[in-house]
Amino acid sequence: MSIRIYVPSDTTARALGADRIAAALPKLAAEQGVELEIRRNGTRGLYWLEPLLEVETESGRYGFGPVKLRDLDSLLAAKFWLGEGVEHPLALGLVEEIPYLKKQQRLTFARLGITDPLSLDDYQAHNGFKGLRNALALSGQAIVDAVKESGLRGRGGAAFPTGIKWQTVADAPAAQKYIVCNADEGDSGTFADRLVMECDPFMLIEGMTIAGLAVGATQGYIYCRSEYPLAVKNLNAAIETAVANQLLGEDILGSGRSFQLEVRMGAGAYICGEETSLLESLEGKRGLVRAKPPLPALVGLFGQPTVVNNVLSLAAVPFILDQGAQAYADCGMGRSRGTLPFQLAGNVKQGGLVELAFGPSLRELMFDFGGGTFNRRPLRAVQVGGPLGAYLPESQWDTPLDYEEFAKVGAVLGHGGVVMFDDSVDMSEQARFSMEFCVAESCGKCTPCRIGSTRGVEVIDRIRAGQNVDNNLALLADLCDTMLVGSLCAMGGMTPIPVQSAVKHFAEDFRTNAVEEA
Amino acid sequence: MVTPESAGWEPSVAQAIIDEYKSKPGALLPILHALQDRFDWIPDGVIPMIAQALQVTRAEVHGVVSFYHHFRTHEPGRHVVEVCRAEACQARGARALEAHAKASLGVDYHQTTADNNITLEPVYCLGNCACGPSVRVGDEIHANVDAAEFDALVDALRTERVEVLG
Numbered sequence: 001m002s003i004r005i006y007v008p009s010d011t012t013a014r015a016l017g018a019d020r021i022a023a024a025l026p027k028l029a030a031e032q033g034v035e036l037e038i039r040r041n042g043t044r045g046l047y048w049l050e051p052l053l054e055v056e057t058e059s060g061r062y063g064f065g066p067v068k069l070r071d072l073d074s075l076l077a078a079k080f081w082l083g084e085g086v087e088h089p090l091a092l093g094l095v096e097e098i099p100y101l102k103k104q105q106r107l108t109f110a111r112l113g114i115t116d117p118l119s120l121d122d123y124q125a126h127n128g129f130k131g132l133r134n135a136l137a138l139s140g141q142a143i144v145d146a147v148k149e150s151g152l153r154g155r156g157g158a159a160f161p162t163g164i165k166w167q168t169v170a171d172a173p174a175a176q177k178y179i180v181c182n183a184d185e186g187d188s189g190t191f192a193d194r195l196v197m198e199c200d201p202f203m204l205i206e207g208m209t210i211a212g213l214a215v216g217a218t219q220g221y222i223y224c225r226s227e228y229p230l231a232v233k234n235l236n237a238a239i240e241t242a243v244a245n246q247l248l249g250e251d252i253l254g255s256g257r258s259f260q261l262e263v264r265m266g267a268g269a270y271i272c273g274e275e276t277s278l279l280e281s282l283e284g285k286r287g288l289v290r291a292k293p294p295l296p297a298l299v300g301l302f303g304q305p306t307v308v309n310n311v312l313s314l315a316a317v318p319f320i321l322d323q324g325a326q327a328y329a330d331c332g333m334g335r336s337r338g339t340l341p342f343q344l345a346g347n348v349k350q351g352g353l354v355e356l357a358f359g360p361s362l363r364e365l366m367f368d369f370g371g372g373t374f375n376r377r378p379l380r381a382v383q384v385g386g387p388l389g390a391y392l393p394e395s396q397w398d399t400p401l402d403y404e405e406f407a408k409v410g411a412v413l414g415h416g417g418v419v420m421f422d423d424s425v426d427m428s429e430q431a432r433f434s435m436e437f438c439v440a441e442s443c444g445k446c447t448p449c450r451i452g453s454t455r456g457v458e459v460i461d462r463i464r465a466g467q468n469v470d471n472n473l474a475l476l477a478d479l480c481d482t483m484l485v486g487s488l489c490a491m492g493g494m495t496p497i498p499v500q501s502a503v504k505h506f507a508e509d510f511r512t513n514a515v516e517e518a
Numbered sequence: 519m520v521t522p523e524s525a526g527w528e529p530s531v532a533q534a535i536i537d538e539y540k541s542k543p544g545a546l547l548p549i550l551h552a553l554q555d556r557f558d559w560i561p562d563g564v565i566p567m568i569a570q571a572l573q574v575t576r577a578e579v580h581g582v583v584s585f586y587h588h589f590r591t592h593e594p595g596r597h598v599v600e601v602c603r604a605e606a607c608q609a610r611g612a613r614a615l616e617a618h619a620k621a622s623l624g625v626d627y628h629q630t631t632a633d634n635n636i637t638l639e640p641v642y643c644l645g646n647c648a649c650g651p652s653v654r655v656g657d658e659i660h661a662n663v664d665a666a667e668f669d670a671l672v673d674a675l676r677t678e679r680v681e682v683l684g
Contacts, residue, residue: 014659188642189647267547286581
């Protein structure tokens with residue numbers, strides 16, 4: 001009888017050596033007369049334990065990690081394939097009992113790391129395509145109503161109610177409408193979109209198809225960044241399987257409805273995560289931001305009504321249509337309903353994906369889950385919400401994880417990325433980087449962003465050099481204000497957020513070289 | 519040192535690629551990706567061919583090529599090594615890594631080593647943010663890359679070339 005071992009296959013697990021382990025393990029085992037069947041799951045998203053091997057037993061899946069090639073001999077000597085009761089330094093017990101995982105509310109990521117990403121059987125055995133089957137029996141308006149009732153808000157960062165956006169597109173008369181998935185996950189510290197696409201691609205396909213049924217769109221595009229080659233590969237494979245099984249394409253499940261889906265690759269431009277820039281790029285143009293109005297919901301891709309949603313927004317939809325809007329809305333606090341998949345990154349001991357209902361504090365997330373810093377130095381600053389998000393000092397770490405609560409302290413939750421920095425960080429250098437990043441990534445259409453960011457780098461350089469610090473700080477504040485109110489989109493409009501938060505909360509870092517003037 | 523396979527690009531191959539994709543809606547990016555996948559860069563000579571096929575001006579095609587960081591207008595070295603510069607990797611030592619990469623290779627970003635082996639490029643996030651600093655070579659991502667790891671990686675790439683030629 002062969003024993004089934006799961007070896008993760010997402011980008012991070014591979015970067016940590018999972019492929020080499022998957023290749024070496026069965027050979028080494030065979031030499032000892034043990035037959036192991038290797039299956040590739042996605043990842044549980046517990047990255048400090050990757051590569052995390054799992055042994056399937058009748059009482060559940062037992063984990064061992066982080067496994068390096070050199071550990072395989074001792075794992076085999078300990079008969080790790082027995083799972084339960086195995087004594088080995090890397091033994092973790094039942095994976096689902098690991099507190100980091102057990103304490104989460106995985107609604108969107110319910111299948112993460114459990115299934116083989118490209119196995120349609122696995123997907124359907126774990127509630128896959130139930131939402132679509134329900135949706136096929138509903139009117140478009142009923143689907144839109146369900147999404148409204150769920151309270152789902154755009155998970156890309158802007159947090160606009162998804163149901164309202166869908167309603168606008170549904171109500172717009174047009175012969176052709178589109179569903180566009182924004183998979184240009186450029187924010188540093190985020191990888192939840194990647195996890196959906198690499199580890200559960202059918203979920204995104206299902207969510208987009210439901211969106212198409214809801215608003216009357218028959219064509220969808222997934223705009224995925226070129227930095228994610230494995231995501232593109234898995235999406236294309238899953239689309240092919242879905243079409244072959246009549247779950248996508250013409251006459252879905254015999255309903256007479258159709259929805260076509262295509263993956264398009266970005267080309268390394270951060271700005272294309274801005275929805276109008278993304279649409280320009282999909283049309284084959286430079287990713288220049290469009291002025292709004294008109295809203296993309298009315299005049300979007302190729303001038304037609306278009307739903308543009310983030311991966312996580314669309315990925316939440318199958319759950320809502322399967323388990324019901326109320327089940328989703330029951331989680332969360334205030335106007336932030338449901339869950340947000342947070343991503344712990346940077347200098348963190350236990351980095352990974354933490355899907356939680358809105359409400360716990362940032363501190364709980366960073367310490368109860370993250371375990372503090374990786375190198376044991378004191379944590380000093382935390383950037384939440386990507387390169388356009390604020391740096392939070394310790395005085396703000398008790399802020400609840402909620403869109404409105406974060407807004408109250410001048411911060412953003414954004415896409416849920418949490419990047420932790422220890423006390424060796426120089427916050428004036430981080431502020432400079434924010435401006436430098438905007439120089440590199442501005443689309444160039446509006447002046448505050450294009451020129452303001454260049455001037456911002458120069459001003460911060462003078463401050464860091466100790467030149468006329470007070471006056472230059474005043475100039476920087478003025479410049480930030482101009483960018484904030486004068487930019488066409490969030491790129492220039494939010495770049496000042498990390499800069500201003502650094503100046504406000506870490507002022508001493510901007511006076512390191514300041515000369516006391518008489 | 520001359521590598522005949524990559525020294526040029528064949529117009530007939532380029533034309534076949536352009537013809538394959540030109541009727542897609544918004545075909546320009548898919549065409550450019552396919553060309554770069556085939557030739558490793560976007561040679562100047564393909565620009566009028568694309569403009570002709572899509573009925574747009576050369577200036578428009580050039581504008582798109584130059585807008586996106588991913589598209590290269592110069593032939594790269596044998597291997598393109600991308601070092602992540604973004605915040606999550608900074609928090610784990612990416613600034614020291616990029617300084618080491620530049621010094622040890624003797625090049626700045628967007629440049630190629632004298633032996634034509636390595637082109638160094640910056641990248642802003644590879645989505646490997648819990649296990650940085652991250653480096654990408656081809657479609658492979660490497661995690662927790664410190665100076666020693668980087669040197670080993672580069673050595674392996676250089677050795678690989680000898681094997682290919684040998």
